[in-house]
Amino acid sequence: xxxxxxxxxxxxxxxxxxxxxxxxxxxxxxxxxxxxxxxxxxxxxxxxxxxxxxxxxxxxxxxxxxxxxxxxxxxxxxxxxxxxxxxxxxxxxxxxxxxxxxxxxxxxxxxxxxxxxxxxxxxxxxxxxxxxxxxxxxxxxxxxxxxxxxxxxxxxxxxxxxxxxxxxxxxxxxxxxxxxxxxxxxxxxxxxxxxxxxxxxxxxxxxxxxxxxxxxxxxxxxxxxxxxxxxxxxxxxxxxxxxxxxxxxxxxxxxxxxxxxxxxxxxxxxxxxxxxxxxxxxxxxxxxxxxxxxxxxxxxxxxxxxxxxxxxxxxxxxxxxxxx
Amino acid sequence: xxxxxxxxxxxxxxxxxxxxxxxxxxxxxxxxxxxxxxxxxxxxxxxxxxxxxxxxxxxxxxxxxxxxxxxxxxxxxxxxxxxxxxxxxxxxxxxxxxxxxxxxxxxxxxxxxxxxxxxxxxxxxxxxxxxxxxxxxxxxxxxxxxxxxxxxxxxxxxxxxxxxxxxxxxxxxxxxxxxxxxxxxxxxxxxxxxxxxxxxxxxxxxxxxxxxxxxxxxxxxxxxxxxxxxxxxxxxxxxxxxxxxxxxxxxxxxxxxxxxxxxxxxxxxxxxxxxxxxxxxxxxxxxxxxxxxxxxxxxxxxxxxxxxxxxxxxxxxxxxxx
Numbered sequence: 001x002x003x004x005x006x007x008x009x010x011x012x013x014x015x016x017x018x019x020x021x022x023x024x025x026x027x028x029x030x031x032x033x034x035x036x037x038x039x040x041x042x043x044x045x046x047x048x049x050x051x052x053x054x055x056x057x058x059x060x061x062x063x064x065x066x067x068x069x070x071x072x073x074x075x076x077x078x079x080x081x082x083x084x085x086x087x088x089x090x091x092x093x094x095x096x097x098x099x100x101x102x103x104x105x106x107x108x109x110x111x112x113x114x115x116x117x118x119x120x121x122x123x124x125x126x127x128x129x130x131x132x133x134x135x136x137x138x139x140x141x142x143x144x145x146x147x148x149x150x151x152x153x154x155x156x157x158x159x160x161x162x163x164x165x166x167x168x169x170x171x172x173x174x175x176x177x178x179x180x181x182x183x184x185x186x187x188x189x190x191x192x193x194x195x196x197x198x199x200x201x202x203x204x205x206x207x208x209x210x211x212x213x214x215x216x217x218x219x220x221x222x223x224x225x226x227x228x229x230x231x232x233x234x235x236x237x238x239x240x241x242x243x244x245x246x247x248x249x250x251x252x253x254x255x256x257x258x259x260x261x262x263x264x265x266x267x268x269x270x271x272x273x274x275x276x277x278x279x280x281x282x283x284x285x286x287x288x289x290x291x292x293x294x295x296x297x298x299x300x301x302x303x304x305x306x307x308x309x310x311x312x313x314x315x316x317x318x319x320x321x322x323x324x
Numbered sequence: 325x326x327x328x329x330x331x332x333x334x335x336x337x338x339x340x341x342x343x344x345x346x347x348x349x350x351x352x353x354x355x356x357x358x359x360x361x362x363x364x365x366x367x368x369x370x371x372x373x374x375x376x377x378x379x380x381x382x383x384x385x386x387x388x389x390x391x392x393x394x395x396x397x398x399x400x401x402x403x404x405x406x407x408x409x410x411x412x413x414x415x416x417x418x419x420x421x422x423x424x425x426x427x428x429x430x431x432x433x434x435x436x437x438x439x440x441x442x443x444x445x446x447x448x449x450x451x452x453x454x455x456x457x458x459x460x461x462x463x464x465x466x467x468x469x470x471x472x473x474x475x476x477x478x479x480x481x482x483x484x485x486x487x488x489x490x491x492x493x494x495x496x497x498x499x500x501x502x503x504x505x506x507x508x509x510x511x512x513x514x515x516x517x518x519x520x521x522x523x524x525x526x527x528x529x530x531x532x533x534x535x536x537x538x539x540x541x542x543x544x545x546x547x548x549x550x551x552x553x554x555x556x557x558x559x560x561x562x563x564x565x566x567x568x569x570x571x572x573x574x575x576x577x578x579x580x581x582x583x584x585x586x587x588x589x590x591x592x593x594x595x596x597x598x599x600x601x602x603x604x605x606x607x608x609x610x611x612x613x614x615x616x617x618x619x620x621x622x623x624x625x626x627x628x629x630x631x632x633x634x635x636x637x638x639x640x641x642x643x644x645x646x
Contacts, residue, residue, distance in 0.1 A: 025455070051455060057485065062444045062478030069448020072433055073383075075455060077448075092475070096438040097445060103638040105426035105434065106417030142639050166640035194642065241642055 001183040006176055009151035009184045010040050010116075013158040014078065016187065018048055024162065025070060027054040028063060028080030028116075037082055038118060038177055064090035064115065068097050071113045076162065081117040084171060085128045091136075098167050099142030114161045114168045119147065120212050120262050121294075121308050122175030126301035132211075132263035132294065137169045138240040138272075144193055145239040147171040149214040151182045153237055156191030164193060171239075173212035180215070196243035198250070202232035205322050206250040208273055209260040210236040213309060217260050220314035229322040239269055247273065248280045255286035256321045260309045265293035287324035292317045325595055327534070328602055334376060334533050335596060336609040338368040338589045341392045343617045344401055348391070348408055351621060352568050357408045361422050364392035366563040369588035370495055371396040373536025374463060377544055381458070383431040385446040386465040388423035389495075389562075390435040393465060397430040405620035411627035418630045419638060431460075440470040443479025443492070450488035450553075461547045462490045463540075469500030471514050480555070484521035489547040491540065492523075494557040501566045502574040518555035527557040531588050 004012065018024045026041055026048075032055040035042030045053040056063050060081055067077035081087045087094070094115070101111040121130035137143050146161060146168055148154040154172070161168040173180075199214060200221055209217045214235050221231035232250050236243065251257050257277060259270035270291040277289060292309040300307050325331060345363045352361045364371070367389075375396035378384065386393045394404055399415055407414030408422055416426050416435075425435040433449060436442035446464035453460035470476050471494065483490050494514045498505045505512050518525035524546060530536050536558065543554035561583040565572035572580075584590075596602040 057481060059478045059481060061441075061475050062447070062482045065441065065444020065475060065479060066448035066451060066482055069385075069433075069445040069450070070452045070455075071448075072445070073449050073452030073456075075452045089474075092438060092441055093444065097436070097441055102640060103635075104416060104420040104424040106415070106419050107634075107638045108416065108426050108428050109433070144640065144642075164641075166642075 002186055003181060004151045004184040005178045005181045006151050006154050006172065007038060007040050007178060009155040010158055010172065011042060012184065013155040014041065014044060015047065017159060017162045018044065018052065021076060023074065023076040024078060025052050025054065025075055026078045026080065027056050027067065029056055029058055029082050031055060031080050036080065038174065041080065060086055060090040061093055064093040064098065067113050068093060068101070068111055071111045072109055077113045078162070079113065079115055081115060083129050084117040084119045084133055085131045087117060087133065094137070094143070095140050099140045102166065103142060110165050111167050112165050114158070114170050116170045116172060118174035119171040120173045120175055121299060121304055122212060124301065124304060127298040130299040132261065134171055134239050135263055135267060135269050138269060142167070144168045144241065145171070146193060146237065147173065147211045147239055148237060149173065149176070149211055149235050150180060152184045153191050153197070155184050156189050157193065157237060159188070160190045160193050168193070171211065175212040176215065191237065194238050194241045194243055196246040197235045197237055198232065198246070199235040200231060200233035202230040204230045204254055205232070205256040205258060205318055206247070206254045207231050207233045207258050207260060207318065208236065208247055209233065210239060211262070213260045213262060216309065216311045217314060219311040220318060223311065223315050224318045224322070227319065229318060231318060242273070244276050244280065248277065251277050251281045252284045255284050256324070258290045258292060258314070258317050258321050260292045260314055262294050262308055264296045265291055266296050268293055287321050290317050290321050325599060325602060330376065331592065331596060332602065332605050332609060334372050335592050335606055336613060337372045337375070337396050338533065338592065339610060340401065340613045340616065341368045341371065341395050342589060343613050344395060344404065344620065345391060347617050347621055348405065349568060351408070357422070358410065359421055361408070361568045362389045362566065363562065363564040364389050366583065366587070367495060367497060367530070367560045368392055369530045369533040369536050370493070370558050370560060373533045374493065374540050376537045377540040378461070378463060381460050383433055383449050383453070383460060383462045385433045385442050385449065385462065386435065387442070387467055387470070388435065388437045390423065390425045394425040394427060394432055397427065397432050399425065399427045399430060399432065401616050401620035402623040405624040406627050409624035409627070410629060411624055412630040413623070413627040417634060419634065440466065440473035440475040443476045444482065446490060447479045447483040447488055450483060450490035451486060453489055459548065460489065461544050463493060463544070464490065465493045465495055467500070468494060468496040468498065468505055468514055469508070471517060472509055480517070480521050480523065483553045484523050487550065487552040489550070490553045491543040491547055492553060492555045493540070494555065496557055496559050497562045499566070499575070502570065504574070515555055515557040523552065524554040525556070526554065529559040531586050531591060533588055533592055
């Protein structure tokens with residue numbers, strides 16, 4: 001075990017897998033010589049050379065499109081989109097080509113690749129450096145979607161993603177790139193895709209979240225504990241395929257649920273989670289499910305701490321749900 | 325005539341593509357093929373010339389008008405027709421349909437229904453060839469309509485920057501669906517797009533399949549030598565509408581007839597007919613083409629449809645929601 005932050009853990013996973021699999025190619029804007037704007041790919045260019053760590057032009061559609069071709073030919077590309085807000089020029093490639101390749105070729109051409117991209121708010125980035133578009137990829141059949149909250153999960157999930165036979169969207173919560181620190185196993189370490197983690201045990205309310213909001217949720221849970229409300233927190237880790245069984249098992253125990261996510265409320269993943277809980281555990285519910293989310297507005301620059309579902313917004317939702 | 329054996333091979337394939345599509349059109353009108361069917365009739369010399377210029381170890385990627393190059397690369401008529409019929413014996417198990425012909429064995433990477441989006445993808449395939457050092461060249465076909473979309477240029481930009489072993493073939497059939505070239509783009513000489521990326525270029529009319537083969541070969545060899553991509557614009561014409569549902573009223577009968585008079589398939593046949601031996605051989609090939617196409621219709625008709633369990637296995641590995 002080594003103490004690492006999120007950036008170090010992701011870098012460690014990339015380096016580990018690149019050493020053991022020479023089909024892996026990293027490409028993106030400034031990922032090479034500069035080592036990435038968040039330094040996630042630092043050192044890889046020097047270690048693996050410019051034919052495996054490739055600085056690209058500003059051309060998101062080109063980056064993802066070329067990565068698809070590489071994957072079809074047997075390579076394992078790991079494109080980085082500098083901010084997930086910049087991913088939309090490549091949305092056509094992801095939706096029309098990447099996600100559908102296995103299907104429309106009758107299973108002949110799977111398209112394994114990992115698209116890494118920083119996600120979420122918390123750096124005063126405003127509307128083009130802060131968004132959380134995960135639901136827009138979950139809605140596209142054919143993609144797996146991952147969002148780790150801890151350095152160990154970041155490493156373990158990334159290594160699983162790099163060995164997955166299908167395309168994986170790997171969202172990295174930039175707010176906690178350096179703030180989240182923890183013990184990370186050395187060498188080969190995988191966390192299975194599709195398995196949630198019970199981050200805090202409790203019996204009164206289930207809180208479902210992921211990414212950077214795990215820490216706000218833990219903070220809120222500690223605050224309401226003082227008022228006698230014991231919160232169970234589920235960190236989804238993989239957003240799709242969703243580990244609904246873990247969520248439902250918890251809700252059957254508590255009868256109450258709050259979903260917390262940064263993305264706008266309407267048509268966010270929280271809506272799908274609540275729908276699934278209604279389908280699978282309706283008769284166990286003691287209170288209406290609640291969502292604490294971003295607003296249905298562009299991501300704001302100055303009102304970031306109002307928009308984000310931070311602890312001060314989660315606490316009243318937990319109390320209201322617990323006391324319903 | 326010169327290269328009589330090759331001439332007969334090319335003739336058979338051009339004739340096969342045309343007859344395959346004529347029968348597909350008939351099956352479409354009988355309701356046996358659903359959705360969309362974009363015919364290549366009139367453009368056969370490009371696919372066949374290209375297939376004869378490429379090695380089996382080279383790769384091709386094309387648009388939704390994909391039956392011609394798929395057959396020319398070696399896909400069987402049965403696998404192609406069954407795909408059109410949406411049958412599980414089709415090249416994409418009936419899940420792709422007309423616009424999504426795939427053939428791993430013959431390095432045919434699709435059939436792409438989204439305009440221009442396959443050009444960056446082709447650059448990636450060429451990158452992988454270069455990365456693995458296998459000596460393969462990628463040839464990507466696109467239409468004149470794709471010249472105005474961003475992805476086309478992103479693909480060219482990366483391919484030129486990375487000096488990839490790739491040939492961009494613009495099949496300029498002069499209409500983006502129903503909008504003529506001069507009404508849809510400011511510079512109608514498509515080959516000049518190469519200048520922006522410092523690529524080599526070529527431009528000619530597809531009236532002679534041998535010329536198509538030979539001029540594409542120059543570009544392929546340039547790519548194989550590591551000298552980077554070439555953009556080759558080939559002027560051509562589709563005799564049918566954009567798809568089966570397009571009556572093509574945006575062009576005159578005279579215009580279509582004028583192009584038909586310069587048909588590359590007829591021209592090749594006339595050359596073959598000039599000598600008794602090759603004429604007899606061409607007639608025998610006609611009969612074998614008829615038999616092959618008839619068999620493909622029978623095969624497609626008799627094949628089963630895919631079942632819903634195939635959807636799960638082809639979405640991704642793992643559970644999905646119904």
